[in-house]
Amino acid sequence: MAVRVSQSDPGTAARILDIAERLVQVRGFNGFSYADVAAELGISKAALHYHFAGKADLGEALISRYTSNFAEALASVDATAADAPARLAGYADLYLQVLRNEKMCLCGMLAAEYQTLPQPMREAVMRFFDQNEGWLEGVLEQGRTDGVLQFAGPGRTTARLIIGSLEGAMLIARPYGDDARFQATVDSLLGGLIRPAAAATVA
């Protein structure tokens, strides 16, 4: 009694989030229901409401966890990629992995449905993109300073171009079920940012 968890069973809550996350990434927030999650998890709809009072709460939790997980992935790229070009490639690879599972980026999907989302979810979606912009801006400016990247204007603008291009490339590649189409688009985009002289160094 002295020591106890302050929340509901993390195992079940996490499993709910896993299922709901995939459903949103495939079908959208307006394209899945509590019944879908309940059926897949093998519990009742009412039990879901115990863990997440309403769909809006579930949605907030989804974005929050997704953003945290993405931050970890970015830290991992920082830790393993040697220079800015490699970090950009690692960033694009995060998107490719999502597309390979026939999913859309969670927040890209929610951006499409933005006008139908409750306010807390809206704010959380924007925070995700803000986080991505900030990380990319840092990589881009560092790369330019190091002389391995080339682009005009502020890094923030090119960061936004990269995010938008990757989200849009995912959006369109998914109907065609064509990962190669996505990869070719990415190569074309990032190829224009890498200084030719430095390109050989990347291997």
Added chain:
Amino acid sequence: MAVRVSQSDPGTAARILDIAERLVQVRGFNGFSYADVAAELGISKAALHYHFAGKADLGEALISRYTSNFAEALASVDATAADAPARLAGYADLYLQVLRNEKMCLCGMLAAEYQTLPQPMREAVMRFFDQNEGWLEGVLEQGRTDGVLQFAGPGRTTARLIIGSLEGAMLIARPYGDDARFQATVDSLLGGLIRPAAAATVA
């Protein structure tokens, strides 16, 4: 009696399409209902079913008309823009006009909801993107031949980059309600395609 229209009243059908189109572009295909359209048009839901038997039929008609209208807009750009750079700018401006009305591209929105769409709508969505790719490819290859555009690889790949980047930039700019953000992204994208020397004088 000898002469009569072969279809339902085009006026009402067109008005239904106008309202439904905007609703889909703002809220998504899974985010609006017959009741929304009926209320806005001031008729009953049952009357809608007279013009469009089911939601799927309405959806097909929406994409079909949107694709036709877009083709006309592309022809207009061809007719008014003097060279490839101007045509690319005109193309991007079509997207900006949509974003200004706080809407997403109809087919960009439907691409997000792709997995929930009936098969005929899926095919129509892809045809829209195919049309865009074809037009852009022509503009790009012509511009490269004329020495006013520069890009590596096949025109088709850069065409896909442009479509994806514009769709993605719209997708993300809309939550922020920031047209300038979109425009800056577009400038950054297209700026990399225009040959510096050729921008001022040709040959």
Added chain:
DNA sequence: GTCTATAGGCAGATAGAC
């Protein structure tokens, strides 16, 4: 072409037993 009325189903959510 448009209406009212309604069918039949699924949505998100709650009450209360266990």
Added chain:
DNA sequence: GTCTATCTGCCTATAGAC
């Protein structure tokens, strides 16, 4: 924590009168 049962509301769609 999970259940069954149920509520209320909205959804797409249809029947039949006008």
